[in-house]
Amino acid sequence: MKFSIYRYNPETGEKPYMQEYVLRDIDPGMMLLEALMRLKQDDETLSFRRSCREGVCGSDAMNVNGRNMLACITPLASLREPVVIRPLPGRPVIRDLVVDMSDFYRQYRAVKPYLIVNDPEPEVERLQTPEERERLDGLYECILCACCSTACPSFWWNPDRFLGPAALLQAWRFLADSRDQATDERLQALEGPYRMFRCHTIMNCVDVCPKGLNPTRAIGRIKHLMLKRSF
Amino acid sequence: MSRPAHGLYSWIVQRLSAIYLAVFILYVLEQWIFARATTYEQWKAWLASPVNNIGMGVFIVTLLLHAWIGARDILMDYVHNLGLRLTLFALLILVLLLSGVWALRSLVLVL
Numbered sequence: 368m369k370f371s372i373y374r375y376n377p378e379t380g381e382k383p384y385m386q387e388y389v390l391r392d393i394d395p396g397m398m399l400l401e402a403l404m405r406l407k408q409d410d411e412t413l414s415f416r417r418s419c420r421e422g423v424c425g426s427d428a429m430n431v432n433g434r435n436m437l438a439c440i441t442p443l444a445s446l447r448e449p450v451v452i453r454p455l456p457g458r459p460v461i462r463d464l465v466v467d468m469s470d471f472y473r474q475y476r477a478v479k480p481y482l483i484v485n486d487p488e489p490e491v492e493r494l495q496t497p498e499e500r501e502r503l504d505g506l507y508e509c510i511l512c513a514c515c516s517t518a519c520p521s522f523w524w525n526p527d528r529f530l531g532p533a534a535l536l537q538a539w540r541f542l543a544d545s546r547d548q549a550t551d552e553r554l555q556a557l558e559g560p561y562r563m564f565r566c567h568t569i570m571n572c573v574d575v576c577p578k579g580l581n582p583t584r585a586i587g588r589i590k591h592l593m594l595k596r597s598f
Numbered sequence: 599m600s601r602p603a604h605g606l607y608s609w610i611v612q613r614l615s616a617i618y619l620a621v622f623i624l625y626v627l628e629q630w631i632f633a634r635a636t637t638y639e640q641w642k643a644w645l646a647s648p649v650n651n652i653g654m655g656v657f658i659v660t661l662l663l664h665a666w667i668g669a670r671d672i673l674m675d676y677v678h679n680l681g682l683r684l685t686l687f688a689l690l691i692l693v694l695l696l697s698g699v700w701a702l703r704s705l706v707l708v709l
Contacts, residue, residue, distance in 0.1 A: 521675065524675045559605050567671070
């Protein structure tokens with residue numbers, strides 16, 4: 368199977384280039400990550416991130432044949448040859464397929480992705496009804512792989528000021544949580560023309576999310592809540 | 599640029615104006631297709647009727663607001679040099695305001 372992989376090593380000062388690879392031993396049902404690891408056995412300078420190899424850690428997001436996806440849960444059989452692999456778009460490249468995720472994590476931290484409760488700590492757990500818990504489905508499953516945010520043109524142009532789909536999905540995850548008590552502060556922090564309203568409903572995020580989540584819908588819910596609260 | 603209500607305000611104005619623009623365009627198309635007016639004099643009379651005159655006036659103002667928000671969004675996305683962006687904003691406002699004055703003036707003249 369033929370691969371064309373983006374190579375860049377800032378230490379050599381050489382310009383980025385695409386390197387061709389051919390992998391001969393391919394097992395049925397093999398995932399793309401396994402192929403990369405076999406290629407790395409022959410060329411150990413090839414760099415990429417990976418950890419859990421089952422779509423849970425979100426480390427091995429990369430751009431494959433023009434789409435952002437997780438290498439570990441992408442079957443080789445689903446890919447057209449030559450498989451063109453590039454780092455996530457719009458992020459500074461550290462080396463080969465390894466990108467600098469600082470902006471992405473900074474925007475994630477900016478939405479305060481944790482429960483904010485002003486009441487004194489209760490004796491027992493903070494309970495939720497099954498319905499209240501259900502509202503978090505489709506939100507808490509995010510693994511922060513950055514497939515969505517790095518597929519979003521608004522995030523490409525303003526990664527320092529626009530939160531991006533991943534962070535906005537988490538903003539709604541905590542706004543939707545019955546136990547959270549910081550709704551007004553959270554909404555206030557999302558106001559302004561940049562932080563949330565750079566979203567133009569392009570929906571690349573929904574298209575690429577390897578977990579099948581829907582950040583666009585979450586952003587719509589935030590706007591609705593904001594509108595309701597402002598009257 | 600960052601008044602507390604700025605993002606939400608622009609967003610809702612953009613959507614409400616879009617609804618009015620769409621409805622009014624359909625209304626004008628309907629008037630055209632079933633050509634109740636075919637000559638210049640008849641069109642003038644059509645535009646001079648209070649409902650059409652006010653409707654068109656609101657249409658022009660709404661169109662300008664909608665165009666401002668949309669074009670402003672594009673400039674905010676793509677033009678990051680502050681000086682260039684402010685220049686383009688100023689040019690845009692000038693063009694929009696002048697077109698607005700010109701269009702509203704002909705609405706008054708037709709009366």
